[in-house]
Amino acid sequence: MEQQVFTPAKRKRGEHETQVICERLRREKAADYYTVLQSLVPTLFPKATRSKIVEETIRYIKHLEGKLEFLKQQQREQHVQPLQLTQRNCTPTVDLALSRNMTKFAMSFISRPGLLCRVLQVFETHFVDVLTATIASASGISRITVTAWEVGVSVDRIKRDLMAI
Known part of the structure; x- marks a missing residue:
């Protein structure tokens, strides 16, 4: 049985290939995330750049936060309205x-x-x-x-x- 001996040059080449694979996987994952973001934001076109995707996503999230605050305010106002007493002995x-x-x-x-x-x-x-x-x-x-x-x-x-x- 032969033992493999790794010289410093072979070790560096193996580490470099591992780094390249890790970097490729990271880029693929990032591309997938950009695709998901692009599908979630209604104002984006199919050929949008990554910076445009991030910019429009930020704008859309701020829009949704404003809408949420507006709805919460409406809900608070509805709970504050005075109750009207019902008139149960009302004749037609x-x-x-x-x-x-x-x-x-x-x-x-x-x-x-x-x-x-x-x-x-x-x-x-x-x-x-x-x-x-x-x-x-x-x-x-x-x-x-x-x-x-x-x-x-x-x-x-x-x-x-x-x-x-």
Whole structure:
């Protein structure tokens, strides 16, 4: 069995090759990181230089930090708003506005599931053509506005049925 003898020149050459391989791996890893950065920043073009990638990434991170601070501020403001007390013993109201061939019904009810469907059922029962219907809910109260076309039956009967909901 022969023993290998390394002369100082052979040792240096081996160390140099190891350094070259390590350097190549480091550059490949850095290139991969630049590619990932480039894919994450929406304002970068495919042929951007490395300095442009770093510059745009910094700008994008600052933009995101500003956006985050803005959202946190909005969240803090929402928690500070005073609470409105709900009016649980609210009786339904129906107000009418008549014009030529249209009638506008403005209603307030205690919010509950299926409320808008029940309101629209009343109009369907009376064969009234509904042009628009909107609903807005806040503090446990739903406000519904319905604009109907040429109400043929008595408006008072529709109002009575709506109040019974």
